[in-house]
Amino acid sequence: MAHPSQLGFQDAASPVMEELLHFHDHTLMIVFLISTLVLYIIVAMVSTKLTNKYVLDSQEIEIVWTVLPAVILILIALPSLRILYLMDEINDPHLTIKAMGHQWYWSYEYTDYEDLGFDSYMIPTQDLAPGQFRLLEADHRMVVPMESPIRVLVSAEDVLHSWAVPALGIKMDAVPGRLNQTAFITSRPGVYYGQCSEICGANHSFMPIVVEAVPLEHFENWSSLMLEES
Amino acid sequence: MAVEGEEEKTKSFKLLGILDIQNIPCARGAVLHGSAASIFVGLGHFLATSRVKRSFDFGVGGFILTTLGSWFYCRYNNAKLRIQQKLIKDGLKNKVMYEGTSLDPTRKQNSSQGGGS
Numbered sequence: 001m002a003h004p005s006q007l008g009f010q011d012a013a014s015p016v017m018e019e020l021l022h023f024h025d026h027t028l029m030i031v032f033l034i035s036t037l038v039l040y041i042i043v044a045m046v047s048t049k050l051t052n053k054y055v056l057d058s059q060e061i062e063i064v065w066t067v068l069p070a071v072i073l074i075l076i077a078l079p080s081l082r083i084l085y086l087m088d089e090i091n092d093p094h095l096t097i098k099a100m101g102h103q104w105y106w107s108y109e110y111t112d113y114e115d116l117g118f119d120s121y122m123i124p125t126q127d128l129a130p131g132q133f134r135l136l137e138a139d140h141r142m143v144v145p146m147e148s149p150i151r152v153l154v155s156a157e158d159v160l161h162s163w164a165v166p167a168l169g170i171k172m173d174a175v176p177g178r179l180n181q182t183a184f185i186t187s188r189p190g191v192y193y194g195q196c197s198e199i200c201g202a203n204h205s206f207m208p209i210v211v212e213a214v215p216l217e218h219f220e221n222w223s224s225l226m227l228e229e230s
Numbered sequence: 231m232a233v234e235g236e237e238e239k240t241k242s243f244k245l246l247g248i249l250d251i252q253n254i255p256c257a258r259g260a261v262l263h264g265s266a267a268s269i270f271v272g273l274g275h276f277l278a279t280s281r282v283k284r285s286f287d288f289g290v291g292g293f294i295l296t297t298l299g300s301w302f303y304c305r306y307n308n309a310k311l312r313i314q315q316k317l318i319k320d321g322l323k324n325k326v327m328y329e330g331t332s333l334d335p336t337r338k339q340n341s342s343q344g345g346g347s
Contacts, residue, residue: 008250022309025254029301032249033294039246040290044283 001133001167001193010167013192013213014184017169019083027076034072091183093151097142101154101161101174101196104203108142114227122206136193138210143222146186146213154180162197165211171197186213256304264297 002010012018098109102119110116123137144150154163156174163182164171167190172182186192194209214222242250251257272289276282328334 008253022305025257026305028249028254029257029260029297032246033297035246035248037290037294044287048283 001136001191012169013167013186013188013190014169015187016083016087016184017167018187019086020169023079023083026079030072030076091149091185093183094148095144096151096153097144098153098155099142099163099174099209101156101158101163101200101207103158103201104196104207106138106142106161106163106196106207106209108140110223114223116223116226116230118226118230120210122208133193135206136195136208136210138208141191141210141212143212143214143219144186145216145219146189148216149183149185151181151183154182159200160198161200161207163194163209164197165192165194165209167192167194168211170194173198186211189213189215255308256301259304260297260301263300264293267296268293 009017009021009024012021095110096112098111100107100109105119105121107117107119118140120138120140120142122135123132123139125134128134128137152163152170152172154172154174155178156176158176160176161174162171163174165184168184168186170182170184172180174180190213192211192213194211196204196207196209198204200207242252244250245261249257249261251261268289271292272285275288276285279285325334325336
């Protein structure tokens, strides 16, 4: 999860997020070099003693500063499109989970095999146990088997919400009357936090998402337990 | 463990406030190569021509081109390595999961080699 005053991305927990991190590094290096060049040009222009009021045109420099930005944009666009299509690949999911947004909690339905459904409310600050995270913990986590492709169908029951988990590289709008699909594979076991990412009313900031990736046996035990409780 | 990780991240050094050269793979090497090339090219041009401003221009140009070249070379090698690691990891997993069954990947390889000879 995020640590205090963090500016950058969280560590990747899915292959797609790893690709996004690499793409971000690539783009950032290009931005850094462009910024260096612009900074240098500004300093050079401010400190020059040369003045020439009669330059009307210069074909060479016009060609350079047209072609070079086009090349830079292509260098950025190609990896970007690769990841875009990678995210849309059909991956034969092992499990389908429905995530429904409500004001102001999420509900999850695992209906592939049995009829399992539960609500996930934020744990209020006064009820947190020592070591738990303020505004991020939920009473029921969305438990998934690790290293298995999972399909998530996202929708909403009332107003717009958005189901986001930064560590997995996922954000999908929850629109009432519409089913949006996203998929992920968790590379490692762990607990991954997210928050509602579409303004949805007074408690928009207080409906977190918690995904817990566990080995398959643990997931089976958990689902049996949840079915018994319900 | 979490505290150590946070300390490592808080020690990050960002060039121009954006490029974290300590935590981004290949960034430190690319910037160091670029800086060295910038000094060589700029100094070399100045020694040859005694033109200060033009030497600075060459120095900055050398920095940008060398950083870019070193960056892409290192990232390409990194990407090849990551793909190899993924293939090895998947291969190990398949071997462990399917050993002794008809889907055993080593069994398929051996049977195809035996058919060839």
